[in-house]
Amino acid sequence: MSQFIESIKVEDKEIFLLELHQKRINETFAHFGKQGSLDLEKIYKNLEHDEDGLYKLKITYDLEKEFRTQMIPYAISEINRICLVENNSYDYSFKFEDRKEFENMKQKAKADEIIIVKNNHITDTSYSNILFKKGRDWFTPTTYLLNGVMRQQLLKTKKIKEAVITLQDLKEYSHFQIINAMNDFDDMFIYPLSKITNLPDKIEFTKA
Template sequence: MSQFIESIKVEDQKIFLLDLHQSRVNKTFEHFGKQGSLDLAAVFKNLDHNEDGLYKLKITYDLDKNVRTQMIPYAISEIDKISLVENNVYDYSFKFEDRKELERMKQKAKADEIIIVKNNHITDTSYSNILFKKGKDWYTPSTYLLNGVQRQHLLKNKKIKEAEITTQNLKEYSHFQIINAMNDFDDMFIYPLSKITNLPETSEYLQV
């Protein structure tokens, strides 16, 4: 049976964006025709966790409601090398635990991180949504692979906008940053677009 994951931010014993995580789990059960869902608030309440600091609560579950939890100390890591990778068939509509194809793409690209291109459209990195800066505004691709909880939160609060971002118009943006449940806006981890090693006009991006 397929297994799914939720990675949830816990800081100083407070859980973040729980409603959006719960909604995603509910939709997963509904999509695969299963009654009921998993109660994430109850899972968190039953944890033996009384430490301050930043943690990632990783919840692995299946559609029979078998659950495994890990509370992992977390620190944001800086990206050194990021590359565009083309994959026109990859689908990640649900947060499956199986990440073999994502890891294969990263290994072939020989990069710390990848930005997946699908039918000439920018989608996500291997573990996050992505934002691009134009002028003073930040935009996220409308052609995401997974509609992440941080992405939904920032759009709902009008901190970012959605746009069609392609290999043809990518150079209209000046900077990028990555976001996920653990990573909100962070001024320390904003990268110039030139950080991408294989922008289309300088070389062919890698097909995998």
């Protein structure tokens, strides 16, 4: 049976974006024709987590409502080598635990992180949505693989905008940053577009 994961930010005993995480789990159960869902708030309360600091609450679950939890100390890491990778067939509409395809793409690219290009459109990195800066504004691709909770929150609060971003459009942007449940919009981790080692004006991007 398929396993799914949910990674939730917990900082100083406060749990973040719980409503959006709950919505995603509910939609997963509903999509696969299952009644009910998991109660994330109850799961967190039962953990009786009383430590300050930044943690990732990782919940692995299946459609029979069996689940296990891990509370993992978390630190945001800086990206050293990031590459564009083409994969026109990969589908990650739900947050599956099986991430072998992502790991295979990263290994082939010999990169710390990858930006997946699907049908000539920018999608996501292997573990996050991505933002691109044009002027003073930040844009996220409409062609995401997974509509992440932080992406939804930033769009809702109008901190970012959506845009169709093709491979050729990248030249219009100056910087990028990655976002997910653990990584908020953060001026500390903005990278110049030139950080991408195989932009089209340099070499052909890696094929998965």
